[in-house]
Amino acid sequence: MAKKIAVLPGDGIGAEIVPPAVKVLKAAAGKYGHEFEFRWGLIGGAAYDETGHPLPQETLDLCRESDAILLGAVGGPRWDNLPVHLRPEAGALLPLRKQLGLYANLRPVKVFPQLADASSLKSELVSGLDIMVVRELTGGLYFGEKKKEEIPGGYRVVDTLVYTTDEIDRVARLAFALAEKRGGKLTSVDKANVLESSRHWREYVQGLAEEYPNVELEHMYVDNCAMQLVRAPKQFDVLVTENMFGDILTDLAAQLTGSIGMLPSASIGGEAALYEPIHGSAPDIAGKDLANPLATILSAAMMLRITFNMEEAAADIEQAVTAVLDKGYRTGDIMQPGMKQVGTKEMGELVLEHLSG
Ligand code: NAD
16 A cells, blocks of 8 residues: 655745655655655645645644655744744644654764765764764753743743653653664763753663663763764764754754755654754745755655665665765755756756666
């Protein structure tokens, strides 16, 4: 029976980067004898414009009925002044993750050897870099109670960082299991010198360590971790951390790879898993055929590997991306002297050619 994939391009460059990834999935399916049914839906500002809500019930139902979801990105200046619950990120992305129970966001940070020079760090610091950040996705600072109340002289504004032991348990276990399969090292990142939630996080994760004797566990404060990621990123294997810490650290880590346009992600743990590039809708370059589609194409490869267990097809897509980079093709964000600059569409076609060939 055909596997069902919900396709949600969203806003900005979403409409440009998602179609090439769908073409690549179709080609991989053809090549390896799989069958996918793609069903497209609206999300974010595009959904708000059409239906009055950034996450229409129809889209939520579509996601629930699918085996996996491929998402572009949401948001843009046009929708920034809407009430918070109608804004693309707060009103669609966060609730979608929460409703589907996607509590773990896996963000592999890999440096393609061809792009080691595109990093803002010296190439010897980043070449061969391969780390996995596990970001907790449905708790922490993004989901705690928020308040804004008027007080004499202005406002009192509140965001809260909340975790339950269960929420820490499931994401930490997933990170330990990943570390076991990879290099055997797990860094748990917190702010236990200041935050109560972090102190419990650290104590609990430490308690789990005895169940994973093959994993070397270390704890690190988030501020130090940011510094270590630019000082000596290769010291890390798997990192696990709170929602907002993970959001910030992975944007930082993205730059190690040369461009945010190269980093895929998978959000797992609940109903259908969600695959998306880590970048946003890049309104500054939207509609100009400038966006790098590789993060989305690599997210599609993660989908094949994680949700559908199609390792061969996933590796083939990654190999096609490597081959295209080997031949010197680059989108503007990863362009270097002597390379051939191509647009979004052409980059997608090149990956397709190298997959079929
Ligand atoms: P962004 O990631 O969209 O862009 C940051 C910078 O990276 C920009 O200069 C952009 O041109 C560049 N960039 C991003 N993706 C690229 C790609 N594939 N190829 C080439 N260059 C790329 O972040 P931002 O500017 O802070 O946010 C823009 C909008 O996206 C906002 O509305 C924000 O809320 C939203 N956003 C959405 C998501 C998501 O949907 N998951 C994530 C982050 C931000």
